[in-house]
Amino acid sequence: MTRNRPIPTIKPEDADYIRSLMIHEDDQILVFNKPSGLAVQTAGGRGQSLDFLLWAFAKSNGKRPRLVHRIDSGTSGVLVVARTQPAAAFLSDQFAKRTLSKTYTALISGRLPDTNEGTAATPLRKVPSDxxxxxxxxxxxxxxxxxxxxxxxxxxxxxxxxxxxxxxSPVTGRMHQIRAHMAELGVPILGDRIYGAGKLSAARLMLHAARLDLRHPDGMPLAFEAPLPEDFLAECRSAGLKA
Structure with missing residues (x-):
């Protein structure tokens, strides 16, 4: 999608890796099941990230897929990428106008709410992390x-x-929104090193982007799902929870 840019060399094993994460491909979008620990993007574009690995799909003129959606490095699950500029604009508009639906699964601990459902609506603001x-x-x-x-x-x-x-299910799309809201409720997500006990509670952030409902650039409604990874299921079993 970006013209006349040099194409970095992608190792065959890296190209195979990014393709192994793909759960949907067509001429306008790509959808991946991102593992926990793989950054979506890195500072300055250096180092391995999903964004860098998208060079495996670059055309000879330097055009490549473009990020329109981000999830935290520690979060696993569904992530959509645009292959064309019109597709990027179409998808970005859905994220901006909140006309799509994102569903996450998380493991939390603490003093649980008495009710089994609710809505966290506390406003949030950014501060330097300690x-x-x-x-x-x-x-x-x-x-x-x-x-x-x-x-x-x-x-x-x-x-x-x-x-x-x-x-x-986040209605808005603030940074760390689910993580911050769960911590505010007194039930931080397991493995959360910023809002919870970090590795004292789990080896990684137990937050999974399970489903994404959106409209394809051709107008068709689509839903993409990613099953819970084995480490997440193992943590459920360890906590005595049914997944």
Missing amino acids: RGGREKMIAAKPGEKGAQSAQTHWRILSRTESHALIEA
């Missing part, structure tokens, strides 16, 4: 400088006294 990373989100008062409206619907799928498997 636990790794450049920024984090904290609760803010409505109208406070830097406050951004944020809304996350959540539903408990399975629970014990101290742990739960939840489905979370």
Whole structure:
């Protein structure tokens, strides 16, 4: 999609790797099941990231797929990429106008809510992170400088006294929104090094982008799903939860 750019050399094993993550391909979009630990993008474009590996799909004139959607490095699951400029504009418009639907699965722990579903609507604002990373989100008062409206619907799928498997559907798309809202509720996501106990609770962030409902650039409604990875299922079993 970017013209007259030199094409970096992609090792055959890296090209095979990025293709192994693909769950859908057509002439306008690509959809991947991103593993936890693979960054979507890195500072300065250096180092391995999904964005860098997209060079495996570059054309000879330097045009390549473009990111329109991002999830945290530690988050696994569905991620869509545009292959053409019109497709990128079409998908970006859906993200901006919130006309698509994102569904996540997460493992949380703490003093669980008495109810099995609800909506977190605490506004959030960015502050420098004191636990790794450049920024984090904290609760803010409505109208406070830097406050951004944020809304996350959540539903408990399975629970014990101290742990739960939840489905979370963010209405807005703020940075770390689900992570910050769960921490604000007193039930941080397992493995969250910024908002929770980090590796003391799980080896990685137990947040999975399970489903993405959107309209294809040709107008057709589509839904893409990624099954829970084995490490996530193992953590469920360890906590006594049904996945």
